[in-house]
Structure formats: structure tokens, C-alpha cells
Amino acid sequence: MEQRLSVITLGVESLSKAKQFYTEGLGWKLSPNSQEGFAVFQIGGMLFALYPKQALAEEVNIPVAKGFSGITLAYNVRRKADVDATLSLAQDAGATILKKAEATFWGGYSGYFSDLDGHVFEIAWNPFWPLDEHGNIDVS
Amino acid sequence: MEQRLSVITLGVESLSKAKQFYTEGLGWKLSPNSQEGFAVFQIGGMLFALYPKQALAEEVNIPVAKGFSGITLAYNVRRKADVDATLSLAQDAGATILKKAEATFWGGYSGYFSDLDGHVFEIAWNPFWPLDEHGNIDVS
Numbered sequence: 331m332e333q334r335l336s337v338i339t340l341g342v343e344s345l346s347k348a349k350q351f352y353t354e355g356l357g358w359k360l361s362p363n364s365q366e367g368f369a370v371f372q373i374g375g376m377l378f379a380l381y382p383k384q385a386l387a388e389e390v391n392i393p394v395a396k397g398f399s400g401i402t403l404a405y406n407v408r409r410k411a412d413v414d415a416t417l418s419l420a421q422d423a424g425a426t427i428l429k430k431a432e433a434t435f436w437g438g439y440s441g442y443f444s445d446l447d448g449h450v451f452e453i454a455w456n457p458f459w460p461l462d463e464h465g466n467i468d469v470s
Numbered sequence: 471m472e473q474r475l476s477v478i479t480l481g482v483e484s485l486s487k488a489k490q491f492y493t494e495g496l497g498w499k500l501s502p503n504s505q506e507g508f509a510v511f512q513i514g515g516m517l518f519a520l521y522p523k524q525a526l527a528e529e530v531n532i533p534v535a536k537g538f539s540g541i542t543l544a545y546n547v548r549r550k551a552d553v554d555a556t557l558s559l560a561q562d563a564g565a566t567i568l569k570k571a572e573a574t575f576w577g578g579y580s581g582y583f584s585d586l587d588g589h590v591f592e593i594a595w596n597p598f599w600p601l602d603e604h605g606n607i608d609v610s
Contacts, residue, residue, distance in 0.1 A: 333498045334513045338478065338543065342587045351586050355563020358473045373474045374515045374606060383587065399539035400587065403478065423495020446491050447482045447523065447540065466514060
């Protein structure tokens with residue numbers, strides 16, 4: 331596993347209010363890769379995303395009521411096969427698989443694990459967000 | 471506010487077990503800037519840190535029992551005066567100040583706010599971790 335992360339996603343109650351906070355409030359600029367229901371901002375070689383919390387909890391397979399933190403950290407891989415390999419590596423290291431890798435509605439392939447303290451990581455292959463040689467993503 | 475973040479910090483129950491998970495388990499390498507009680511990893515131009523969850527909750531001023539997510543996102547500024555200015559900007563945008571800026575035990579100056587959904591941000595001036603022109607930190 332390379333030493334990097336790809337996306338920080340914050341679950342939010344109101345996507346429109348949250349977008350307003352980060353854009354008008356803090357002055358950040360939305361990436362054109364944002365979609366209805368999903369806001370994304372370029373931060374260095376990583377992305378910062380906003381997504382409805384309920385949908386994120388369902389995606390991650392942890393009910394909000396069960397203490398889902400509302401934050402996921404994604405590590406994007408270069409090849410589809412790396413998703414399963416990376417989830418296995420994490421599991422061997424003591425992680426809990428929250429969701430086995432599967433094809434996603436957005437055309438990628440991803441799965442989730444939680445680390446020893448319950449922090450949620452997505453391992454994802456996203457053919458629409460290529461990684462450069464350093465592992466950076468650029469959707470600005 | 472520049473469009474970037476500086477540090478992702480995960481609160482952990484056992485720092486030694488968490489360090490082992492990320493180093494031996496996932497193969498990441500600790501930064502020499504790590505200290506006893508604080509583990510830090512270089513990820514691109516950002517840092518990924520592990521810190522005892524109880525201490526992090528006290529630092530942030532949210533009791534663990536009150537639903538602290540156990541994650542903080544730090545935005546480091548270039549000049550000490552930028553800390554208060556950035557906290558004010560966030561407050562004007564609707565953020566809640568969790569802790570007013572103050573001198574820290576490690577020789578910096580920082581304060582905390584939560585966004586509209588309770589996600590915790592630290593605004594910090596850290597003279598030991600200079601930012602380059604792009605806002606990147608390098609402690610590798």
C-alpha cells in the first residue's frame with residue numbers, strides 16, 4: 331500500500347448548506363467533477379468531498395445510530411485488482427471488513443474496512459479519476 | 471482561506487497498536503517528526519497523525535461521550551495572526567467555535583471550530599512545520 335490517501339469525505343445533513351459553507355463561507359471552489367448530490371474540492375493532490383450523511387452511512391454499512399463518525403478516508407488504487415489485495419492486506423493487519431469490494435453505481439469498484447479504532451477507509455478503483463506517478467488526483 | 475488541509479488526525483485507544491497497524495500492517499513509514507504520544511506520517515503534501523482519543527477529545531473540547539467523532543482536520547496557516555482571522559472567517563460563515571485560539575504546549579498557536587455538521591477543524595500556526603509556496607508540509 332502506498333503511503334497516501336485520495337479523498338476525505340464528510341457526511342452532511344444538508345448538502346446545499348454545507349456547499350455554501352465551504353464555498354461562500356470559506357472561499358473554496360467546487361471542482362467541475364462535482365455532481366448533484368456530491369460536492370468535491372481539490373486540496374493539493376487529494377480531494378475533499380461532501381456527501382449526504384445518511385447515504386454515506388448506508389454506503390459504508392454502519393447505521394448513523396450505531397455511532398458512524400460521518401467521515402470516510404479513501405485510498406484509490408491504480409488497478410481494479412488492487413482493491414481486493416489492499417482490503418486483504420488491511421484485514422491481515424487486523425482491520426474489520428465493513429463491506430466487501432463490489433462494483434459501484436458510479437462505475438468503479440470499491441470496498442470498506444475499519445481500522446482498530448473504527449475509523450472508516452474506502453479502498454477504491456475509480457477509472458474516472460486517474461492517479462499520477464505520485465498517486466495524486468487532479469479534478470480541478 | 472487557501473483551499474487545502476494540513477493534517478488528518480485520528481484519535482486512537484492504543485497508540486502502540488495503531489502505530490503497528492499502519493506501519494507493520496499497511497507498510498507506512500513513521501515520520502521522524504513523530505514523538506512519544508504522537509505518530510505522524512507524510513501523505514503527499516499533507517500529514518496523517520495518530521493521537522490518543524481521550525487526549526484529542528480534551529484538546530478539542532468535546533467529551534468522547536458527547537459523540538466526538540475522533541477525527542480532526544487541521545488547516546495550518548503561514549502567520550500566527552492568520553489563526554484568529556481564519557477562525558473569525560469560519561464563524562462568520564456559520565461555524566461554531568469549539569476553542570478560541572491559544573498558545574499550545576508544543577509551541578504553536580491554535581483554535582478549533584466545528585462546521586455545520588459538527589466536523590472538527592483545527593486552525594493552527596506551527597512554526598516547526600513550515601508551509602511551502604503551495605501550502606504543502608514536508609516532515610518526511
